[in-house]
Amino acid sequence: MNNDLPTPSSEAQAHSEKLVAYIREAMQGGSISFADYMQQCLYAPGLGYYVAGSQKFGEAGDFITAPMVSSLYSQTIVQSIMPTLKETDGAILELGAGNGQMAADILLFLQQQGDTSTEYYILEVSPDCQAQQKQTLEKQVPDALVRVQWLQRLPEDFKGVILANEVLDAMPVHMFRYQKQELLERRVTWQEDSFAYIDEPMQDEVLRLAIAALPLTQDEKQDYISEINLTLPVFVRSLIAKLQQGLIVFVDYGFLQDVYYHADRNQGTLMCHYRHHASSDPFLHPGLQDITAHVDFTKVGEVAMHCGLQVSFDSQAEYLLSHGLLDLAVTDDEKQQLVYSQQIQKLVQPHEMGELFKVMCLEKK
Ligand SMILES: C[S@@+](CC[C@H](N)C(=O)[O-])C[C@H]1O[C@@H](n2cnc3c(N)ncnc32)[C@H](O)[C@@H]1O
Known part of the structure; x- marks a missing residue:
């Protein structure tokens, strides 16, 4: 695995552009949660990574299980x-x-x-x-x-x-960030010509309560990014x-949570796979790469x-x-x-x- 991602074919890029347009329409010029973004990238009807017909598994695909x-x-x-x-x-x-x-x-x-x-x-x-x-x-x-x-x-x-x-x-995860003691939701917006993170004050009460129950220490709250799967329970x-x-x-x-949410793991566990290359950028080739988070x-x-x-x-x-x-x-x-x-x-x-x-x-x- 390395970070020099191969360039997708023009057909694959056209497919990705369709998914981008679909997600942007849902955004209505604003932002969506990372979980909604991940859900669409992986499972949008006819367009998402797991739903569309690309070769995902095995040597000729993106990853091996x-x-x-x-x-x-x-x-x-x-x-x-x-x-x-x-x-x-x-x-x-x-x-x-x-x-x-x-x-x-x-x-x-x-x-x-x-x-x-x-x-x-x-x-x-x-x-x-x-x-x-x-x-x-x-x-x-x-x-x-x-x-x-x-x-x-x-x-x-x-x-x-x-x-x-x-x-x-x-499964889709929500992302969050503690910055200078403040809890922010890491959401997704459109900036210039690609999707980008936008950290907004936490407004989702369910998400806030779920994060409050995690064993995060005060130290971690300096600047700490991670994710949580609200659907899991x-x-x-x-x-x-x-x-x-x-x-x-x-x-x-x-x-287990003590390792997952350890202060040292301050960038979370989000990982993307494309043609056996790993990256931590979920905005590259939407719909063409797998996006995952640890359990x-x-x-x-x-x-x-x-x-x-x-x-x-x-x-x-x-x-x-x-x-x-x-x-x-x-x-x-x-x-x-x-x-x-x-x-x-x-x-x-x-x-x-x-x-x-x-x-x-x-x-x-
Ligand atoms: C990373 S692949 C693993 C495939 C296979 N189990 C393996 O180990 O090779 C994830 C699989 O889970 C499926 N999946 C995701 N969410 C699911 C759900 N809620 N119920 C059933 N299948 C789901 C995907 O479509 C895909 O087939």
């Missing part, structure tokens, strides 16, 4: 949830299934274990991602397609396991309400405990290693062994995905 690193990843995850699937006699519901690689690997692994009956549901907000998921499954596990259903909304009284791999980081609560019995597994990059796992855990669920929290490395990742990689084929060991490094090494990525499991009944 753990299911694309190795099928061992999804195999380990499914191995870890098998006891719950058996106990609840339940199904799997995957949220935001991206290009469908995790679904394909899970269904294939279940088949290999003799399980051809577990149902697989996918809830995906992007029609473009849904189409990619169908393609992947048709190609890799055609026999299992009969067990897969795409849902428009969360099912009632769900029993089994809800999986969300890198979904929470793709509502989203987690809605999943818990629909889960009658079973497990919710979130895997994502993120921190506040303290908030997820608090909501779950408040609802009476049991919570476990591990680094990705701890979780995968304690659920049999290495055993799954045992093979007599030396070439394959080498490939596996490179993939395992990527999944568990602290400087790769091992430490930054966390696994939070919420268990109900």
Whole structure:
């Protein structure tokens, strides 16, 4: 990853300009919250990053997620949830299934274990991602397609396991700034020929209260920029309400609040990805780059405990290693062994995905 972003094609630029016009219309010459800006950049109908048909995932796209690193990843995850699937006699519901690689690997692994009956549901907000998921499954596990259903909304009284791999980081966040003891909302406006931040006195009371509940110290209030996901508690609560019995597994990059909102992290965690280049500028090529923020796992855990669920929290490395990742990689084929060991490094090494990525499991009944 570096900051020399490649130039998009003229077709891609024209697409971005359409989204810019769409967002500017919503601004009506003023400003919008960063969360509204991010929502439109990622999900504006027909125009947003996840909704329009660009290549997002994999080597030819913008970023790679753990299911694309190795099928061992999804195999380990499914191995870890098998006891719950058996106990609840339940199904799997995957949220935001991206290009469908995790679904394909899970269904294939279940088949290999003799399980051809577990149902697989996918809830995906992007029609473009849904189409990619169908393609992947048709190609890799055609026999299992009969067990897969795409849902428009969360099912009632769900029993089994809800999986969300890198979904929470793709949700819009509000931005804020403490400057000379004053709390400002970091909003988005149009200046000359591009979008730009504008820091305005905080007027949103819900946002003010949510920020007041964060463990920020007086020091941090000197000049401190960060972000907060106001939808997160509502989203987690809605999943818990629909889960009658079973497990919710979130895997994502993120921190507990003491680390997330530490004084040293005074620029927040906002990150954008375009063609495997990382930048912190969300105004470059609107609609063509992914925009993400780290996940506040303290908030997820608090909501779950408040609802009476049991919570476990591990680094990705701890979780995968304690659920049999290495055993799954045992093979007599030396070439394959080498490939596996490179993939395992990527999944568990602290400087790769091992430490930054966390696994939070919420268990109900
Ligand atoms: C970063 S991608 C991760 C894709 C995939 N899970 C993976 O790990 O490769 C985020 C995915 O979440 C989806 N998404 C975002 N918000 C969602 C929501 N509220 N419900 C369901 N899916 C959502 C996006 O459309 C996209 O498919």
